[in-house]
Amino acid sequence: MGLLIDGRWHDQWYESSKDGTFQRENAQRRNQLPAADAGRYHLYVSLACPWAHRTLIFRTLKGLDKLIDVSVVSWLMGENGWTFDTALGSTGDKLDQLEFLHQRYTRDDPHYTGRVTVPVLWDKQEQRIVNNESAEIIRIFNTAFDGLTSNRLDLYPEPLRASIDALNERIYPAVNNGVYRAGFATTQKAYEQAFDELFAELDALEKLLNDQRYLAGEYLTEADWRLFTTLIRFDAVYHGHFKCNLRRIADYPNLSNWLRELYQWPGVAETVNMEHIQHHYYMSHKTINPNGIVPKGPLQDFAARHDRERLVGRGIWDKTSF
Numbered sequence: 001m002g003l004l005i006d007g008r009w010h011d012q013w014y015e016s017s018k019d020g021t022f023q024r025e026n027a028q029r030r031n032q033l034p035a036a037d038a039g040r041y042h043l044y045v046s047l048a049c050p051w052a053h054r055t056l057i058f059r060t061l062k063g064l065d066k067l068i069d070v071s072v073v074s075w076l077m078g079e080n081g082w083t084f085d086t087a088l089g090s091t092g093d094k095l096d097q098l099e100f101l102h103q104r105y106t107r108d109d110p111h112y113t114g115r116v117t118v119p120v121l122w123d124k125q126e127q128r129i130v131n132n133e134s135a136e137i138i139r140i141f142n143t144a145f146d147g148l149t150s151n152r153l154d155l156y157p158e159p160l161r162a163s164i165d166a167l168n169e170r171i172y173p174a175v176n177n178g179v180y181r182a183g184f185a186t187t188q189k190a191y192e193q194a195f196d197e198l199f200a201e202l203d204a205l206e207k208l209l210n211d212q213r214y215l216a217g218e219y220l221t222e223a224d225w226r227l228f229t230t231l232i233r234f235d236a237v238y239h240g241h242f243k244c245n246l247r248r249i250a251d252y253p254n255l256s257n258w259l260r261e262l263y264q265w266p267g268v269a270e271t272v273n274m275e276h277i278q279h280h281y282y283m284s285h286k287t288i289n290p291n292g293i294v295p296k297g298p299l300q301d302f303a304a305r306h307d308r309e310r311l312v313g314r315g316i317w318d319k320t321s322f
């Protein structure tokens with residue numbers, strides 16, 4: 001775990017602020033696509049990472065698998081940060097056989113300063129990072145290639161944007177980033193604050209999903225998928241490793257049924273890799289789990305039946321029907 005300073009790699013742990021709260025660095029590459037060309041872009045992901053996972057799901061749902069190839073980093077994030085160690089689950093860097101992800105960042109800018117994160121959307125033609133912010137990469141995937149794929153699904157449809165934005169705004173700090181705020185807190189107070197906000201929000205979402213099929217109502221949207229990548233990791237990792245243990249997702253009937261429905265959505269189960277998820281967190285965060293013991297449980301069956309048919313659901317918004 002470390003960062004680049006003026007293009008040179010330094011191995012160092014996250015710095016929290018004086019009051020012990022975890023500070024997440026803002027992603028630095030925030031461009032739109034120069035053009036929607038097939039085969040021009042390459043996606044770098046970790047199968048362990050909830051942010052990268054969003055982009056993999058959108059790539060699948062939007063039928064981009066043949067247009068955008070993917071390299072997967074190793075699940076272990078050690079002293080060199082993310083690596084392409086094929087012995088530890090990486091596909092290798094399919095473009096240039098690089099050893100470390102930080103070399104991809106210094107190909108973008110030899111003087112890059114900052115953390116080296118996944119996901120990364122790389123432009124092979126211009127040899128630069130288009131974007132390394134998952135919230136923006138999924139919006140790009142949602143529309144940019146529609147002319148090439150004829151895929152008409154819309155996960156951020158105009159009439160639902162205000163409610164999707166409002167959901168993201170509360171779920172990101174309390175849940176998506178909330179589990180990290182709890183897990184990486186370095187004072188009791190900072191941990192308890194993150195913990196309380198997290199479970200207050202999960203309780204509210206449990207209530208919301210009692211009367212509606214998906215977060216924004218009858219349509220399955222971006223807001224659901226952004227929550228999904230955190231909740232699918234919750235009982236296996238955040239509950240124990242990040243001490244988010246007031247309740248498990250399995251203790252929330254609506255959230256766990258909703259989670260199973262999304263897991264069973266065509267193509268989605270193939271994007272979930274529990275081995276990468278558990279090994280990454282428990283073995284990479286030595287300050288939290290110094291001996292790197294990876295728990296064997298819990299037993300989970302996301303393929304089991306769910307009860308969501310009891311509520312009206314229209315699936316993903318299809319632009320051709322409007």
Ligand SMILES: N[C@@H](CCC(=O)N[C@@H](CS)C(=O)NCC(=O)O)C(=O)O
Nearest residue numbers: 049051115116117118119132133134
């Ligand atoms: N805002 C970014 C966050 C990405 C992020 O923090 N990814 C983590 C993996 S889960 C990472 O690569 N961390 C490496 C580091 O912070 O050094 C996004 O959503 O794309």
